[in-house]
Amino acid sequence: MTAEPRPWLAPSASGPVGATVRLPGSKSMTARALVLAALADGPSVVERPLRARDTELMAAGLRAIGVAVDSSDDERWRLEPGPLRGPARVDVGLAGTIMRFLPPAAALAEGTVEFDGDPHARNRPLRPIVEALRSLGVSIDASATGGLPLTVRGAGLVEGGEAVIDASGSSQFVSGLLLSAPRFTKGLVLRHEGPPVPSAPHLRMTTHMLRAAGAVVDESVPDVWAVEPGPLRGRTWVIEPDLSGAAPFFAAAMVTGGSVTLGGWPAESWQPVGRLVELLTALGAEVTQSADGLTVRGSGQLHGITADLSEVSELTPVVSALAALADGPSELRGVEHIRGHETDRIAALATELGKAGAEVTEFRDGLRIEPRPLHQTDWETYADHRMAHAAAVIGLAVPGITLTDVGCTSKTLPEFPELWAGLVARS
Ligand SMILES: O=C(O)C1=C[C@@H](OP(=O)(O)O)[C@@H](O)[C@H](O)C1
Ligand SMILES: C=C(OP(=O)(O)O)C(=O)O
Numbered sequence: 001m002t003a004e005p006r007p008w009l010a011p012s013a014s015g016p017v018g019a020t021v022r023l024p025g026s027k028s029m030t031a032r033a034l035v036l037a038a039l040a041d042g043p044s045v046v047e048r049p050l051r052a053r054d055t056e057l058m059a060a061g062l063r064a065i066g067v068a069v070d071s072s073d074d075e076r077w078r079l080e081p082g083p084l085r086g087p088a089r090v091d092v093g094l095a096g097t098i099m100r101f102l103p104p105a106a107a108l109a110e111g112t113v114e115f116d117g118d119p120h121a122r123n124r125p126l127r128p129i130v131e132a133l134r135s136l137g138v139s140i141d142a143s144a145t146g147g148l149p150l151t152v153r154g155a156g157l158v159e160g161g162e163a164v165i166d167a168s169g170s171s172q173f174v175s176g177l178l179l180s181a182p183r184f185t186k187g188l189v190l191r192h193e194g195p196p197v198p199s200a201p202h203l204r205m206t207t208h209m210l211r212a213a214g215a216v217v218d219e220s221v222p223d224v225w226a227v228e229p230g231p232l233r234g235r236t237w238v239i240e241p242d243l244s245g246a247a248p249f250f251a252a253a254m255v256t257g258g259s260v261t262l263g264g265w266p267a268e269s270w271q272p273v274g275r276l277v278e279l280l281t282a283l284g285a286e287v288t289q290s291a292d293g294l295t296v297r298g299s300g301q302l303h304g305i306t307a308d309l310s311e312v313s314e315l316t317p318v319v320s321a322l323a324a325l326a327d328g329p330s331e332l333r334g335v336e337h338i339r340g341h342e343t344d345r346i347a348a349l350a351t352e353l354g355k356a357g358a359e360v361t362e363f364r365d366g367l368r369i370e371p372r373p374l375h376q377t378d379w380e381t382y383a384d385h386r387m388a389h390a391a392a393v394i395g396l397a398v399p400g401i402t403l404t405d406v407g408c409t410s411k412t413l414p415e416f417p418e419l420w421a422g423l424v425a426r427s
Contacts, residue, residue, distance in 0.1 A: 008406035008417060010379075010395025013427035016258030016300070020293065021249050021419065023262065025050040025239030026271060027412045028205060031097040033237035034058050035105060035179045036213045037079035038067040042234030046077040048264075049239050053410045054095040061102050064088035065109050081234070086111025086154055094118045094342055094383060094411060099148060100129055100176035107138040108183055109154035116149040120383060125340045126150065129173040132163045136184070160184025160229065166194035169337050174225065175206040181227035182215040192223040198310045198337050201272035208270050209237075243271040245413050247318040248389035249423060250276075250296040254285045255325055255396045256427055257300025265294040275312045282307070283322050304328035304371070313338050316367075317390035320349045323369040324358040325397055333366035342411070343382035349390065352379050356394060356401065376400025385411040392420055396427075 030050040035058075037044030049055060051074060059069045059077070065088050068080040086109050092098040094117060106113035116122075127146025134140060139153040160181065167173040174190060174197060181188035197203065207217045207225070213235060216228040246262045253260040273294070277287045282305045286297045304326045309316050313335045323330035338345040350362040355377040359370035379391040381403050388409050395401035409416035 003407050005405035006407040008403045010392045010401040010403060011421055011424040012399045013252070013256045013396040013424050015427045016256045017252050017260060017423050017427040018258050019423050019426050020261040020263045021246070021423065022264060023241045023245050024048070024052070024413065026242040027052065027054055027245070028097065028202060029209070029237070029239045029270065030055045031058055031101060032175070032179060032206060032209045033239060034062060034069070034079065035101050036209060036232055037234065037237070038062045038081055039105060039108075039180060039183050040081055040213065040232040040234040042081070044079045044234040045236045046079065047236060047238045048075060049077050050242060050412065052412045052414055053093055054097060054412060057091055057093045057095060058098050058102070061090040061092070061098055064090055065106060065113060084109035084154070086113045088113045090115045092117035092121055092148070094121050096124060096170060096172050096341070099124065099126060100170065100172035101179055103129065103140070103150060103152050104133060104158070104176050104180035106152040107133055107154050107158045108156070108180060110156035111154055113152045113154060114149065115152070118383065120343065122148045125169040128165050128167060128169060129176055132165045132173070132177060132190070135163050136160055158184045160186040160188050162189045162191070164191050164193055167192045167197045168195040169340055171197050171199035171202045174203055178206050178210060178217070178225055178227055182210070182230050182232050184229060187227050187229035189224065189226045196310065197223070198313055198335070200311050201275065205270045240266055240269055240271060242412065243269070243273060243276060244314050247276070247315055248393055250280060250285070251318050251322055251393045252396055252423055253296045254280065254283065254298035254302060254322060255393060257298045258427065259295060259297045260423070261293045261295040263293040265289065272312050276315065279305070279307060279312070279315065279319060283319070283326065302326040304330040306331045308334035309366070310334035314341070314386065316345055317349060317386040318393055320353060320367060320369060321390040321393035324353050324356070324371055324374065324394060326371050329368060329370045331366065331368045333363065336365035342384035343387065345384065345387070348380070348382050348384065348387055352377070352387065352391070355379070356398065374398045378402050378404060381405045381408050383408045385409045385413070388416070396424065
């Protein structure tokens, strides 16, 4: 079920913002922790999880297949694995993490598990993971396009072994298979064949977390991941603040010449903080880390950049917004696969930035953005939280940016409108 659209006038800043923001846990880490906890040999605790549509639906999906998930405490979700079983129905919403991480787990269940989601979820690519699972002996019915709706006919076990996949459309195909692979009878040796796999840091997050749960993983050969069969340990997962969710808040410091600190940032992170720092620095920010957190300071001056965003493709909307406010042109490439994200983000950004007055050239794999004086527009959000973040960033500097629906931010940060208004009020 999707809620009624909630139009929202993005607030403009009257001066530099200055704030420490506390954001909930990483969507990607929470999703992995929940799946690993569900497949473990004992109870787990997920501390400081993200509570948002993607992770609530993940928890609901796991409950549907037999896992006890107690999410009553915001700070600490408790999971007690049980025998995985159907029949069950899983609503994936618009979450890539659910539609790619849960079918392999459902294959381990005894019984039928049906997956479906929001209208646009049916357009998101799934075929490669479906075909890889079939090659591993799993019975799956998929739509004519190879995607949702999907029915996994779990046999209570997956034999596993060797599989080949083209994961150029999403790193989540690989992550999804790897997360369940220790529970496959023969484990898994997965080989990617095709154009490069995007989002390498997300793959590293998957292998780090698998090892932290006791799995034996070899990724020494490029594009090959080998996971030995064996138990996953229940444990306590401490989730880091969501770095991608923080990106628009950092952008606010940069657009207004202010300063934003992400509180609670760990000394060592499993998220691609190095790449984010490089990008924000090239765009004109100063980034520092201290006991207070990760701080981004803007000078009020933004520079155009040429960048390959394939490792951090989910940052493309916010980086594009910054590029549209910069002092020179930018070229952002290497992200063809984001045409299969929550919406076709390349087309959506070209259209909406163009409507606001920027001169945008669309490439198959990215965008060239020539800043121009921007003006008010009704900004279509396409049910995409990060299109909403991009609009909010533009709105700081351009009065009259009205989002067609700010409600879509509930995918990863339901409190976004309030947090953003609070930040801008301190400008
Ligand atoms: O595994 C994950 O948690 C994610 C991987 C990436 O997916 P793609 O490789 O499809 O871009 C990223 O964009 C997405 O937001 C989250
Ligand atoms: C691509 C994204 O999400 P998903 O996990 O649904 O793929 C995103 O959050 O930018």
